[in-house]
Amino acid sequence: MRRRKKQHRKFPLRPILVGVIVLLLALIAWELAQRRLYPERFRDWSRVIAYVPLDDRTDNLEDVAYAAEASGWEIVMPPRDWFRTALDGQPRNENGTPYGNREALFQWVRDMGRAGCQTFILSLDQLFSGGLVHSRSVRETWPLTFSKRATMGEIEAFRKYVLPVAKNPRNRLYLFDSLARLSPTVGYRGIGEAEYYALREYGMVPRPVLPDKDLTLQHVFSLYPYAGDRHTPAEHALEKERFRDALTPELLEMYLGVRRRKLTLTDEVLSEIQAYDNVQLLIGVDDSSNRENIQYNELRYLRTRIGDDVSSGIAVMAGLDSLARLFVGRIAQEAYDYRVRASVRYVGGTEEKHSSEFDLYTLEDVVKLHLDFFRAEQVDEKDAELQFLVMTAPENPEQSGAYIEELVSTLERNLALHIPTVLNEASNNAYGDALEQELLKRVPFAALVAYAGKYDQANVTGAAFAMGFSRYLYLRCDASGGLDADAAQVRQMANSMALTEYILHTRDPLNAYLKSLNLDTGNIPPDTPYRTQIPRKLSELFAPECQKVCGNLRNTELLCGLSPWATRKIESVSIRDYLFPWNRTFELSFTVDVSLEEP
Amino acid sequence: MSRGQRIIAAAFCVLCLFGLSRAAASQQREELYFVAVETMVLPLSGDTMPFWDDGYLYISGDIFTGNVRDTTGISRAKIQNSMLIYRGDRCLLFQKDVPYAKDPEERTYSPGLICRGDNFFVPAYIVADYFDMLYSTTDVEHGKLVWLRSDSFVMTERAFAKAATFQLNTAYQEYVAALEAIPEPAPEEPPAPSVPDTPPDKPPPNTEKPVTPPDKPVTSSSPNTDKPVTPPDEPVTPEPPPEPEPPPEPKTVYLCLRGGDVTASLLDVLDRYGLFATVFCDEAFLSGNGDLLRRMAATGYRIGLYVPSGAPETVLERLEACNLLLLRTTMEKTRLAFVDGADEEVSRAVWNAGFLCPRPALGSADTPLRTSRQAAALLDAVSQQPEAFSLWLGGTVSRSGLNTFLSDALEIGHAFRPWTETTPY
Known part of the structure; x- marks a missing residue:
């Protein structure tokens, strides 16, 4: 008897079993909790x-x-x-x-x-x-x-x-x-x-x-x-x-x-x-x-x-x-x-100046900073595989028309010669409607690698370079994303273009309308009695601008391959469901529907 | 017990139940119903007093005249056997003996009107919903207050009832004075029965006297006298005061709604209370309501997917298709999904694909929330639930119904949250 008791003390099976079961249960519970929260692990x-x-x-x-x-x-x-x-x-x-x-x-x-x-x-x-x-x-x-x-x-x-x-x-x-x-x-x-x-x-x-x-x-x-x-x-x-x-x-x-x-x-x-x-x-x-x-x-x-x-x-x-x-x-x-060989051409003549009091660097500094960040090699135009066209504010405002013509004709030439091009419109809206009208009339934006045209120069340059490098590298080195990636490119382009239109043509009259209703354009109360009228007014002002953007993109050829140069037809594009994400007019978001020609 | 005895006993039970329900109906009709529109308390009148029928609260169409018409813009026109209630180009046509109302686009809204003599009564919820108004019923000192107002009105029902105490008392006193002015019935006439012979929900025109003030007890022999009649020799023994019911315990309710035609107005109601819900949306809703989806995503609502059950692969394909639609509109996918009628195999497949499905303790696809009565019933059901649980309002929910439910539930102290990835219910 004594011996058996001793053995029992030596091998306390029951507590060990209980311990193991508790441990197993705890592990299962932990596993389930993890899966409940983040089951994306299985992808x-x-x-x-x-x-x-x-x-x-x-x-x-x-x-x-x-x-x-x-x-x-x-x-x-x-x-x-x-x-x-x-x-x-x-x-x-x-x-x-x-x-x-x-x-x-x-x-x-x-x-x-x-x-x-x-x-x-x-x-x-x-x-x-x-x-x-x-x-x-x-x-x-x-x-x-x-x-x-x-x-x-x-x-x-x-x-x-x-x-x-x-x-x-x-x-x-x-x-x-x-x-x-x-x-x-x-x-x-x-x-x-x-x-x-x-x-x-x-x-x-x-x-x-x-x-x-x-x-x-x-x-x-x-x-x-x-x-x-x-x-x-x-x-x-x-x-x-x-x-x-x-x-x-x-x-x-x-x-x-x-x-x-x-x-x-x-x-x-x-x-x-x-x-x-x-x-x-x-x-x-x-x-x-x-x-x-x-x-x-x-x-x-x-x-x-x-x-x-x-x-x-x-x-x-x-x-x-x-x-x-x-x-x-x-x-x-x-x-x-991959290190991209890129060239930069400025049009407008003020790249060595600060475009606004909100800018820390000159435009030239900002461009240089971004090229370095993407480890790009800045080369002459003749050696470049990607060209950045940067529109600055006009050095001589009386020559604005000439600058516009220079930019647009360079774009036309680049597209005709199949030169991948990024348009960085960093003039801070210095050319008003004239530049935008010429661009929409003569340049098929879908053929560009990227376009950014809103904000102050630091942000617009960041946007243009980020879009430009990411899309160019994809087209140059991969291009396996197929229709989904191409549709996203159309959305990206339409988004950038429509937001520029919003800033140029919609926001000011909308702000004036809101002010006439005694509303704060920087923080529209969610329970305003005008909550049905505001979206209506936004739609009235912004829908024609969206039409212009979609009109430029629809039935044009989207650049979707570089070697060899390949395009895909945009069958339809539309913009709907405008919303102020923060209930202020400073930002706008919307949905872009795209349909592309099947390969 | 022989078979005959069993039949007699059953018949007796049925009769008892019938009698009870009639008594309950009678009791209900004895309550006074005040009506307020926006900030106005309307005069109290037996002829136009709201009443319940088949679970719907009816209000007189005749209130949409005078000041009410000027304030709300809603008018009524009576044409023989029909009543038109309209504001601008929106109108509802109610016709006698037609069990629904119609709008200019031939959409129907049931139930239809009820005629009591010359008075036409229309369902409050239909009028309120159609003309973007809210309505609620609130207990007040002498009965209940039916309050219709535009949805931009920020005051709660209780606060309004409190603020309108003077107006309500005035209406009540005028009403009692008018009753007292009615000549006593001739002694030889038989007293009016406390339970009318007509069915409780269709009393004969102009004979209903639902208006006895509660502080003036009525005996069966004299319904409208102001002195209670008690047998002279019987000692009066005051009844002990009823024990107050313990207040319901506050619960945390994880609210799940289904996206549909009225989602925008339901969001308006939730916004008013600063509440959020999880809205489960099917493919059709996701395709056609980008504006609402954006609004939900931008203002803090949670969006889930709603698909019917089927083969596991089909369900997963549908969920993926729905998620793509959601992504295009809101830039985000969701892992919240409601698979209607899913069996164990489908549930497992959905879970393994990374989706989370609510397990609502209360509510179903058939849970309606359109009327104050349904709101009260739901509130009772909520009080029977554990401390925290998910509520699935997958049935027909109207703005008024949701508003009444939330208003009363918040009064009790219930808290509402959206159902999320981390909700364990």
């Missing part, structure tokens, strides 16, 4: 990009998805509710907030990595702050709460959820972030136009310039509050009293806190990714200027940390709205490992 990931957008505006949704599809990739995103931004008074997200669900997004990234996805484009503003707009209103470290026992800071969450994905050398992570803008967003967290302009002026007040040896975060932060003499509070340097009055101590503390937090986070991410060859980071700067304002030391600090080699994929870029698209082109460049 082929080789051509899929997991994408966490900056927010839910057209720039970050349609534009990115079309660029990826047109170059043979598919974008997969988390549910929109997790990255959606709601301006003041607009319907909030399911969790009751007007910003993205950071915890859900971090977990989504981790689980997509676990599921087998290899390529990621991730907005750090979305992951750390719930979107670009909200990132401009968070002034201190903002911990994330994953469960009762798992609360952590932003960088700790980055380490725990994002970096493990980068540990697999097969994976590639493309991160993008932003330098704090000169002013926060109007219509969010109570920021009105008075606050916007006052803060912008405050940010523009010249600050002391730090010598290179003193460029540390602490020194940059310490000079935020002061004007150039290092003693006068910057708000005292404002000339207009109305600006000074709007700048309450709380508002200034928020503004400076936001800047400190954003720059600190970017700095820490740069440190975290240093050890990884498969992680890239772009830092976008928009609504800026190249003067010695509050951003000046910040930018110089970042440049000292990053260096000048844009082709490494870690860089400060002009413009913010095109960063995700730039990475789509970069992904194509790396996937095909």
Whole structure:
């Protein structure tokens, strides 16, 4: 008996069995939970990009998805509710907030990595702050709460959820972030136009310039509050009293806190990714200027940390709205490992100037930056396989007609000679209707590799180059996407053209109409009594513009192969269901229906 | 028990049930129904008082005159045996003995009107839905308040009822005064029966007296006197006050709707309350409602796919086709799907393909939510559910029905969420 008891103690089978069963059950439950959340693991990931957008505006949704599809990739995103931004008074997200669900997004990234996805484009503003707009209103470290026992800071969450994905050398992570803008967003967290302009002026007040040896975060932060003499509070340097009055101590503390937090986070991410060859980071700067304002030391600090080699994929870029698209082109460049021989021709004569006060660089600098980013080789026209035609604002406005003719006739010649061409209309609408009419009349846009014609020059150049490189590399090296990729190219082209038409011809009269109804064009209340009239008016104004765009594309030949030169007929194209994604007239989204001739 | 006894017993039971239902109907008719349109409380009148019939609330078509017409723009025209209710080029034609109404495009809306003497009564939900209005019934001090208003009206039913207390009391006092002015019935006349001989839902014209104020108890011998009659020698023993019912426990309801003709107006109702739902859309809906899909995606609603069951490969193909339609419109695909009538094999195939299907604890494709009564019944059903559950409103849902349901449910404290990938119900 004694012996048997001893044996029983030695081999406690029952507890072991129970333990094994419990363990098995736990594993099954975990497996089921994983499958419930992210069963995409069972698919082929080789051509899929997991994408966490900056927010839910057209720039970050349609534009990115079309660029990826047109170059043979598919974008997969988390549910929109997790990255959606709601301006003041607009319907909030399911969790009751007007910003993205950071915890859900971090977990989504981790689980997509676990599921087998290899390529990621991730907005750090979305992951750390719930979107670009909200990132401009968070002034201190903002911990994330994953469960009762798992609360952590932003960088700790980055380490725990994002970096493990980068540990697999097969994976590639493309991160993008932003330098704090000169002013926060109007219509969010109570920021009105008075606050916007006052803060912008405050940010523009010249600050002391730090010598290179003193460029540390602490020194940059310490000079935020002061004007150039290092003693006068910057708000005292404002000339207009109305600006000074709007700048309450709380508002200034928020503004400076936001800047400190954003720059600190970017700095820490740069440190975290240093050890990884498969992680890239772009830092976008928009609504800026190249003067010695509050951003000046910040930018110089970042440049000292990053260096000048844009082709490494870690860089400060002009413009913010095109960063995700730039990475789509970069992904194509790396996937095909092909250096494009490109030439650039400027028309208009002002490429060496800043086109607006919102631009950090000259147009020529921006173009050079993007060519380097895509590792392109800039060559003479006769040696180029891809030509970028860049329309600048007219050097001599009286010669506008001649510039237009030069551009359009060059396009006609290129298309006749089967020269793949990207049109970058970066004139900031300086030619008005005349250029647009000539282009629509004489140039079949479907035969271009890419076209971008809205925004300020930094963003339009980013858009044109991203679309151009991604599509050209696809046509040159792959072209296996067939009808789907070609249809996406038509959608991309129609989207870009129609948005240009919207800005040129629709937005101003629509704004005038809304103002006549006493509505704020920057934030239309969702319960306005005019909610049926507004879409009607939008349709009335925009439908004719869409007709022009579709008329240019319909029954023309889409460029769908380079060697040999191949085209496919666009049988029909139409644009429908216009919507303001943020209930303001600044952005517009719509659906593009396309039908192509079967091969 | 012999067979004959069983038949007699069964007949007795049927009679008892019939009597109970008549008594219940009678009780219901004894409630006062106030009517308010926009901010106006209308005078109370026995002739035009709303009533229930077969689960529908009927209101008098004659309210669409005078101030109501001026305020809402809705008018009525009576032509012999029919009534036309119209605003601009939208109109509904109700005809006597025709069980539905028609609009100019020959679409029909049932049920039709009910005539009581010279008065034509029309279903409140049809008029409200057709003319983009909301209606609700709310308990007030002396009965119930039927409130019709445009859907841009932001005040809740309770708040309005509270704000209109003075108007309601005034209407009530005028009504009671008018009743008191009616001469007492002659002593030799037999008293009016408490349960009329006519069926409860079709009382004879102008004989209905549903209007006894609750604080003036009525005995069977004198329905309209203001003094209660009690036997003189019988001691009056006050009844103990009824125990208050415990308030229903708040639930979390994961709301699933099916995309259809009225989805836009249902979204309007949800928007008013700041709520979201998951809307399951079939191929036809996805093809023809790009604007709504964009609106849903941009404003925080969740979109799911709705397909009928079939062979697993067919179901998966349909889901993929639906997802492509969704992608073209909203730039996103979904993993939420409702496969109607799926068996185990199909469910497994759908699951393995990465889709998630709700398991609603309440509601079905036949659950209607059009009238206040249906809303009340659904609310009762909600209170029987566990703390959190999914509700599938796959049947006919009207704006008014949804509005009444949500309004009352929120009053109780129920919370509504869309059904998502992480909802475990």
